Amino acid sequence: MSFARRCQPLLDVLRDPTRMAILDLAAWDLLLRQAASAGLLSRLAVKAEALGLDGRLPGSVRPHLTAARSIAAKQRQAVRWEARRVAHALAGIDGPVLLLKGAAYAIADLPPAAGRLFSDIDILVPRAQLDQTEAALLLAGWHTQKQDAYDQRYYRQWMHELPPMTHIRRGTVLDVHHNLLPETARIPTHADPILAAAQALPDLPGLHIPAPTDLVLHSACHLFHEGEWGHGLRDLVDLDAMLRAFSTAPCFWTDLLARARTLNLGRPLYYAMDCCLRWLQTPIPQATLAGCPSPPPIWQRPMMRRLFDAGLASSHASCQGRWSGLAKQALYVRGHYLRMPWRLLLPHLLHQAGRRDREQD
Amino acid sequence: MKLGDLSLAQVRRRLADNELALRTGPFATRIHSPMPQVAEGLLRLYADFPLDSGEFSDFHVRVGSPTGLRRWLRPQINFWFDGHSPFKPLPANHAFALLEWGMNWCIAGHAHHYLMLHAAVLEMNGRAVVLPGDPGAGKSTLTAALMLSGWRLLSDEITLIDRDDGLLVGLARPVSLKNASIDVIRHAFPDAVIGAPAYDTHKGTVAHVRPSADSVARVGEKARPAWVIFPRWREGAEARLSPHSRADAFLHTASHAFNYSLLGSLGFDLNAGLMDACACHDFEYSRLDDALRMFAELAA
Structure with missing residues (x-):
């Protein structure tokens, strides 16, 4: 059985939320668990309310959706508040400060924000302003967690972000990026066009969000270039929501492909569109997929599909198959492989393995 | 049907087969456990509680031994909530107490209605x-x-x-x-x-x-x-x-x-x-x- 087939109960209602009204209790028993472990229960709950379905759902299911909506509302309020704190702390920085991913969706009320769960806040600043940004955040109470010299060098020399910063009182975590991908990544990209095209947020002076095409490309590159698959399906749902909403603008698909070429992010965009089509039936024109820059060679495609499918299905036991563990390992290694060349990667993995051994002793 | 209508052997078998759903007020919990202590504790303390049909459970929990070499050295137990274990393993003779804490954790972490x-x-x-x-x-x-x-x-x-x-x-x-x-x-x-x-x-x-x-x-x-x-x-x-x-x-x-x-x-x-x-x-x-x-x- 394919991975998508195992996740069918969840996929059915993500594709068509009105189907929630016709499910029986036994179907809900599995659906609630698949949705919760994928981090998508609150999204379904918000959809159900927006469609006026709540009254037609079984009485024992409704409390779960009410609870999930409360969690989502609280997290959204918290992320908006935290973003305002960041804006306040960075008011004096030259050059734009961009909110990325979840924080951008929440602040600008973009389609993925409905019922989404949030974790860290991600921002992007011009590389030249990195020191200034870090100093300003430090003054406002964010500090980098305790890390050894190796970690500091790993982040500061090779990565596209500072080590995660934690607020000293609130415990919230902030990731400060200066690029979308590591300096050492196999695909070189650059952040200048994204900074230049950023859109200002009228009620938050100094804060910006990326242009719609750049939001899509960043989300695609986060999911399909890095090795983090814990929220894989949720991230794909973000992409689906953005593509559906943004594509009502004229020329969106042409602009998206052109932008992928400019930023050198055709490959992750190809994977994102291919998975959105197959998993969520996102209405992406065939011509757009066919015209995507730097697509993977045809012989690689079936293998990559199997790998990503395993990653997308990884959150709940009922979705996993015999090869899930192996596929997850492979995705992890792939994520690292894409991050840096072998001459840096091998010593890094050895160092991490040695550290794990020391911690266990 | 109440839990107390079952014999200890029946409770043990149902728990081992993940076929026991217990209703406690607004919540139905499906409990999966091969541990004899869990069966004994449930039968002793929950005998008057109704069994649920099991068609829909609010919480799916398991209490059992963690895998790995340690279990041969010192028997331990852990609690899983639908495949995730929120706690550290405990000595095996805390199995029933762990189930109680786990059930509290389920409610406190989820029942935000x-x-x-x-x-x-x-x-x-x-x-x-x-x-x-x-x-x-x-x-x-x-x-x-x-x-x-x-x-x-x-x-x-x-x-x-x-x-x-x-x-x-x-x-x-x-x-x-x-x-x-x-x-x-x-x-x-x-x-x-x-x-x-x-x-x-x-x-x-x-x-x-x-x-x-x-x-x-x-x-x-x-x-x-x-x-x-x-x-x-x-x-x-x-x-x-x-x-x-x-x-x-x-x-x-x-x-x-x-x-x-x-x-x-x-x-x-x-x-x-x-x-x-x-x-x-x-x-x-x-x-x-x-x-x-x-x-x-x-x-x-």
Whole structure:
């Protein structure tokens, strides 16, 4: 059985939320668990309310959706508040400060924000302003967690972000990026066009969000270039929501492909569109997929599909198959492989393995 | 059908096959466990509780041995919530206590359709008393004693307030006693059914008291709050009820709640509604008899 087939109960209602009204209790028993472990229960709950379905759902299911909506509302309020704190702390920085991913969706009320769960806040600043940004955040109470010299060098020399910063009182975590991908990544990209095209947020002076095409490309590159698959399906749902909403603008698909070429992010965009089509039936024109820059060679495609499918299905036991563990390992290694060349990667993995051994002793 | 209608062998088989769903108030929990202690503890303490059809369960939990080499060295158990284990493994003889903690964790972490306070609740003559208690204040001892002398137990650990009507919702799950209070209750109520103690847990020795049959039978009846009482056991103290400011009671329950801030303004409204409906007191005592008499007068 394919991975998508195992996740069918969840996929059915993500594709068509009105189907929630016709499910029986036994179907809900599995659906609630698949949705919760994928981090998508609150999204379904918000959809159900927006469609006026709540009254037609079984009485024992409704409390779960009410609870999930409360969690989502609280997290959204918290992320908006935290973003305002960041804006306040960075008011004096030259050059734009961009909110990325979840924080951008929440602040600008973009389609993925409905019922989404949030974790860290991600921002992007011009590389030249990195020191200034870090100093300003430090003054406002964010500090980098305790890390050894190796970690500091790993982040500061090779990565596209500072080590995660934690607020000293609130415990919230902030990731400060200066690029979308590591300096050492196999695909070189650059952040200048994204900074230049950023859109200002009228009620938050100094804060910006990326242009719609750049939001899509960043989300695609986060999911399909890095090795983090814990929220894989949720991230794909973000992409689906953005593509559906943004594509009502004229020329969106042409602009998206052109932008992928400019930023050198055709490959992750190809994977994102291919998975959105197959998993969520996102209405992406065939011509757009066919015209995507730097697509993977045809012989690689079936293998990559199997790998990503395993990653997308990884959150709940009922979705996993015999090869899930192996596929997850492979995705992890792939994520690292894409991050840096072998001459840096091998010593890094050895160092991490040695550290794990020391911690266990 | 009640759990007590099954034999121990049947309970063990169902638990081992993941075919046992237990209803405790508003929640159905499907429990999967090969551990004999879990079967024995459930049958001893939950015999009056109805079994659920199992078609839909609010929580899917498992208590069993972690895999890995350690299990051959020192037997351990862990708790899984639908495949995720939120706790560190414990010594194997804490299996039943771990299930109880795990079930509390399920509710506290998920049932956000209620405001959940860290307090016990009991009811008498249609009026309910909420007992918030700091650790060591004697809340559970008093709760067990009140239940064993005729008060209806709604909950020992988690007070559920319905977001639609502000009424208190019952669970009627066993009362958890710690250390010296186990013998205090055993001595004062020789007929009380108490489960096998778990020694050397992070809370010391822990044992659970079986809820009264009346509490279990009427678990579906919501209760109207009438008092918020902060109990405090102090050696040699005369039983004494004294006024406690409502504002302070509000702040105390809010800061010890499981999801007060998560619910935002709804949490404020529900907690304020509770305080509006209640008289708030401090209650100091040393002897259970005095305490029971004073609560009987209160409810008369």
